[in-house]
Amino acid sequence: MRLFTLAATALLALAGTAATAQTDYPARRITLVVSASTGGGLDGIARLLSKRMQEAWGQPAIVENQGGADGLIATQRVAQSPPDGYTLLLTIPSLLLLKHNSKDLGFDPVASLAPVSELARTPSAIAVNVKSGIQSFKDLVAFCNRAPKPCTWGTGQQLSYLYGRRTFALSGITDTVNVPYKGTGPVVTDLLGGHIDIGVTSIAAPLPHHQKGALRILAINAEKRAPQAPDVPTFQEVGLNVPARGSWYGLFAPRNTPPEVIARIEALMRTLGTEPASQDVVRTLGADPVFGGTREFAAAIREEETFLDGLIKQYPLKK
Incomplete structure (x- = not known):
C-alpha cells in the first residue's frame, strides 16, 4: 500500500x-x-x-x-x-x-x-440527553422506531458517521437523519440543548456530562467497560456484534x-x-x-x- x-x-x-x-x-x-x-x-x-x-x-x-x-x-x-x-x-x-x-x-x-x-x-459512544427518558440502548431502538419523525443524530467527523451508520443498521433503527458538526464539542452542546436526539462521538466529549447526570452514554465500542464510566455497557453487551474498535x-x-x-x-x-x-x-x-x-x-x-x-x-x- x-x-x-x-x-x-x-x-x-x-x-x-x-x-x-x-x-x-x-x-x-x-x-x-x-x-x-x-x-x-x-x-x-x-x-x-x-x-x-x-x-x-x-x-x-x-x-x-x-x-x-x-x-x-x-x-x-x-x-x-x-x-x-x-x-x-x-x-x-x-x-x-x-x-x-x-x-x-x-x-x-x-x-x-x-x-x-x-x-x-x-472508544466510540452513543449518548442521549437524560431528559429524553431513554435509559438503555434497547430503549433507544424502541424510541426511534416509534417516533413520529426520524431520530436525529449528530457527528463531528465522518468516522463517527460511518460507525453510526453501521450501529443503526445492525440495531434495527430504520429512520434517522444525520446532522454533521465541526467536531464533537458542538455535537455535545446541541445534545445538551435538546436540538438532536443522539450523539455519536468518542467517549471523551460526553463523558463529563454523563458523570454529572446531564447526558447518558448508552453504550461504548470497547472490549470492556471504561473505568471512568463503569455503568456504561459495551456494544457487545447490548447485542451489537461488531469488532471492539x-x-x-x-x-x-x-x-x-x-x-x-x-x-x-x-x-x-x-x-x-x-x-x-x-x-x-x-x-x-x-x-x-x-x-x-x-x-x-x-x-x-x-x-x-x-x-x-x-x-x-x-x-x-x-x-
Missing part, C-alpha cells in the same frame, strides 16, 4: 541511533494544529502536549483548532507547512477517509504526512521532516507514556494512553486503512 511509504522508509533507517541524534530543534515556537474544535478528547490531549513540550524544551507550543471539512482544513494546513517540525497535526482516523470524499483534493492527505506517535485510543489520536509531521527532528518528538512522546500524571490526563478524557513509537504507529495506520476501506464498501460515506 502507498501509506507513508517514503516516511516509513526513512524512519526505519534511524534504528536506535536517531533518537539521540544532535539537533537544535526546537529553537522557536511550535504550533499544534488540531483537526477538531475545542472541547473534545483530541483537543484535551493537544493541551497536554502543549504544556509538556514547553516544559521539556523551553519553547512555547500553541494549540490551533482547525475543525471542519472532516479534518481536511487542518491536514492541508500541516501538509503545506515547511517540513521542519514546527507545525504538527493532531488528528484521528478520519484522515484515512479523506481520499473517499473527493478525487479532486489536489494532494494525497496521507502521503503528505509522516506519522510520529499514536497518542491514545478511545474505537478511534486513535495521532501526531503527524509534514512529509520530509528531518528524521532527527521526528526522533526528538517521538522521544518526548515515549517519555509521556512513562509519566503517571500524563497518563492520568488521558484517562480522564476516557482514552487509553499509548504514546507509542513511529514505526508502530505507521503499522497501525496501514491496518486501520484496510479495515476502513472494507467498512466503507458496506456503508458508503455521505458525500
Whole structure:
C-alpha cells in the first residue's frame, strides 16, 4: 500500500541511533494544529502536549483548532507547512477517509504526512440527553422506531458517521437523519440543548456530562467497560456484534521532516507514556494512553486503512 511509504522508509533507517541524534530543534515556537474544535478528547490531549513540550524544551507550543471539512482544513494546513517540525497535526482516523470524499483534493492527505506517535485510543459512544427518558440502548431502538419523525443524530467527523451508520443498521433503527458538526464539542452542546436526539462521538466529549447526570452514554465500542464510566455497557453487551474498535489520536509531521527532528518528538512522546500524571490526563478524557513509537504507529495506520476501506464498501460515506 502507498501509506507513508517514503516516511516509513526513512524512519526505519534511524534504528536506535536517531533518537539521540544532535539537533537544535526546537529553537522557536511550535504550533499544534488540531483537526477538531475545542472541547473534545483530541483537543484535551493537544493541551497536554502543549504544556509538556514547553516544559521539556523551553519553547512555547500553541494549540490551533482547525475543525471542519472532516479534518481536511487542518491536514492541508500541516501538509503545506515547511517540513521542519514546527507545525504538527493532531488528528484521528478520519484522515484515512479523506481520499473517499473527493478525487479532486489536489494532494494525497496521507502521503503528505509522516506519522510520529499514536497518542491514545478511545472508544466510540452513543449518548442521549437524560431528559429524553431513554435509559438503555434497547430503549433507544424502541424510541426511534416509534417516533413520529426520524431520530436525529449528530457527528463531528465522518468516522463517527460511518460507525453510526453501521450501529443503526445492525440495531434495527430504520429512520434517522444525520446532522454533521465541526467536531464533537458542538455535537455535545446541541445534545445538551435538546436540538438532536443522539450523539455519536468518542467517549471523551460526553463523558463529563454523563458523570454529572446531564447526558447518558448508552453504550461504548470497547472490549470492556471504561473505568471512568463503569455503568456504561459495551456494544457487545447490548447485542451489537461488531469488532471492539474505537478511534486513535495521532501526531503527524509534514512529509520530509528531518528524521532527527521526528526522533526528538517521538522521544518526548515515549517519555509521556512513562509519566503517571500524563497518563492520568488521558484517562480522564476516557482514552487509553499509548504514546507509542513511529514505526508502530505507521503499522497501525496501514491496518486501520484496510479495515476502513472494507467498512466503507458496506456503508458508503455521505458525500
